[in-house]
Amino acid sequence: MPGAAPGMPGAAPGMPGAAPARRVTYAGPMTSPQLPHLPMDGVERVLCVVAHPDDMEYGASAAVAAWTAAGVEVRYLLLTHGEAGISTVDPAVTGPMRAREQQAACAVVGVSGLTVLDHPDGVLEPGLELRRSIAAEIRRRRPQLVLTMNWAEEAPWGLNQADHRAAGLSCLDAIRDADNPWVFRDLMDDGLAPWKVGALLVGGHPDPTHGVDVTGEPLRRGIASLEAHAEYLAALPWHPVPSEFIPGMTAQGGAVLGVEHAMLFRRYEL
Numbered sequence: 001m002p003g004a005a006p007g008m009p010g011a012a013p014g015m016p017g018a019a020p021a022r023r024v025t026y027a028g029p030m031t032s033p034q035l036p037h038l039p040m041d042g043v044e045r046v047l048c049v050v051a052h053p054d055d056m057e058y059g060a061s062a063a064v065a066a067w068t069a070a071g072v073e074v075r076y077l078l079l080t081h082g083e084a085g086i087s088t089v090d091p092a093v094t095g096p097m098r099a100r101e102q103q104a105a106c107a108v109v110g111v112s113g114l115t116v117l118d119h120p121d122g123v124l125e126p127g128l129e130l131r132r133s134i135a136a137e138i139r140r141r142r143p144q145l146v147l148t149m150n151w152a153e154e155a156p157w158g159l160n161q162a163d164h165r166a167a168g169l170s171c172l173d174a175i176r177d178a179d180n181p182w183v184f185r186d187l188m189d190d191g192l193a194p195w196k197v198g199a200l201l202v203g204g205h206p207d208p209t210h211g212v213d214v215t216g217e218p219l220r221r222g223i224a225s226l227e228a229h230a231e232y233l234a235a236l237p238w239h240p241v242p243s244e245f246i247p248g249m250t251a252q253g254g255a256v257l258g259v260e261h262a263m264l265f266r267r268y269e270l
């Protein structure tokens with residue numbers, strides 16, 4: 001289509017049907033493009049790959065609640081138990097506690113399977129070990145859509161955490177590995193045949209392409225899923241209240257998607 005969609009930067013005043021021509025000198029929030037709803041046609045299974053217990057619960061789980069309510073099967077793969085998450089508590093205590101709380105968080109939003117791996121919390125390194133773990137799970141679960149974390153050094157809220165960068169980048173590479181029969185060939189011996197993922201979603205991305213409407217019940221469940229990490233959050237007195245900051249965040253996303261509350265993601269067609 002020549003030109004740009006209504007509201008997009010560069011939409012030409014004076015085009016047929018457009019408002020009377022006037023000089024536009026500032027492309028501020030009022031002229032921000034409205035993002036499309038995330039297409040879910042043909043998506044029966046979603047795999048979410050993150051570093052820690054609670055990583056899904058900062059808004060992404062509200063989108064998960066919307067998907068599971070629509071009949072999509074959603075599974076989580078956590079690369080660590082988050083055992084290094086509470087500075088005053090022994091990791092041997094924290095790890096199992098956080099995995100239990102993650103199980104409760106999953107139940108709130110209808111997640112049908114949770115796998116928590118034993119990679120070391122706090123010192124995750126992107127590389128072959130993580131790629132192999134993630135590729136194996138992709139082949140096992142055969143998702144059409146994979147959701148992972150922003151792997152950039154900077155995230156919209158500030159500097160990105162090392163484990164989050166490692167998880168996102170390794171997931172990106174593992175998606176390709178999962179589809180290559182000559183990479184991690186021992187996975188074939190375990191009966192894990194190659195699988196091609198159709199699309200990758202990245203949360204916490206500064207330049208999102210799509211939104212998921214989480215207005216109403218999905219948002220309520222999303223908030224409750226973070227609240228399920230009760231013991232962990234109690235150890236972090238500075239942590240904002242889930243029922244306050246999550247709706248504030250999703251309201252910003254909603255304004256971009258044209259609904260009351262939304263989560264925004266960057267989607268890559270693979």
Ligand SMILES: [Zn+2]
Nearest residue numbers: 051052055164
């Ligand atoms: Zn984390």
